[in-house]
Amino acid sequence: MxxxxxxxxxxADALGVRIExxxxxxxxxxxxxxxxxxxxxxxxxxxxxxxxVLAHELAHALWGDIPSxxxxxxxxxxxxxEEWAAxxxxxxxxxxxLERVHHGRAAGIAVELGVMKSIVLxxxxxxxxxxxxxxxxxxxxxGQWHERIEVA
Numbered sequence: 560m561x562x563x564x565x566x567x568x569x570x571a572d573a574l575g576v577r578i579e580x581x582x583x584x585x586x587x588x589x590x591x592x593x594x595x596x597x598x599x600x601x602x603x604x605x606x607x608x609x610x611x612v613l614a615h616e617l618a619h620a621l622w623g624d625i626p627s628x629x630x631x632x633x634x635x636x637x638x639x640x641e642e643w644a645a646x647x648x649x650x651x652x653x654x655x656x657l658e659r660v661h662h663g664r665a666a667g668i669a670v671e672l673g674v675m676k677s678i679v680l681x682x683x684x685x686x687x688x689x690x691x692x693x694x695x696x697x698x699x700x701x702g703q704w705h706e707r708i709e710v711a
Contacts, residue, residue, distance in 0.1 A: 561606075561610075561673070563610065563647075563648060563673075564606075564610060566647075567610065567613050567614055567617060567647075570617055571598065571613075571617060571620070574596075574617070574620050574621065575596055576591075576596050576597065576598055576617070576620045577595075577596065577597045577598070578597070578598050578600060578613070579597055579598070579599050579600070580599075580600050580601070580602040581599050581600075581601075581602070582601070582602075583599060583600075583601045587601070588600070588601045588604060588608065588612045589601065589612040589613065589615065589616045590616065591616045591619035591620050591624065593619075593620075593623050593624065593625050596620070598613065598616040598617070598620060600612060600613065600616070606673065607669070607670070607672075607673045607674050607675060608675055610648065610673060610674060611644065611648065611674045611675040611677070611678050612675075614643075614644035614647055614648050614678075615640045615641060615643075615644045616640070617643075617644070618639065618640035618641075618643035618644055619636065619640050621643070622636070622639070622640075624636045624640070638681075641677060641678065641681040642681050642682075642684070642685055642696075644678055644681070645674075645678045645679070645681040645682035645685065646682070646685070646695075646696060646705060648672070648674050648678055649672060649674065649678065649679070649682045651695060651706055651708070653672065654668070654672070654682065655708075657671050657672065663683075665679040665680050665683065666679075685697075685705075693707070693708045694706070694707050694708075695707075695708075
């Protein structure tokens with residue numbers, strides 16, 4: 560178990576969320592059931608898949624997401640969960656190095672980071688490059704960003 564895996568398990572404990580392994584529908588690798596405060600994961604996933612799915616489902620638990628019949632609500636919840644997971648699973652300095660090594664290709668970066676490609680794509684979507692500055696998770700307003708890096 561890696562330190563990041565332990566942090567994810569500690570976060571689940573802090574939220575009061577149980578993790579169970581059970582067979583799920585073929586189109587699902589994990590799901591969060593808010594009424595029971597449980598994350599269900601498909602057994603047998605390889606480590607980087609398991610890590611990525613667990614982080615994604617922890618995000619749903621953090622916000623108390625409940626599936627909606629309204630598609631745009633579900634899409635927003637899924638995007639937010641993937642972005643939250645990306646910010647927890649990817650270290651900026653390591654990402655910067657791997658981005659150069661793999662010429663920005665998400666698949667190669669994902670393998671080396673031990674996460675799924677969708678997590679890297681979500682992280683890349685959070686990057687905003689303006690001139691010689693890169694902002695991570697930029698928001699509207701002065702000083703509202705997760706990290707800021709001068710690259711000149």
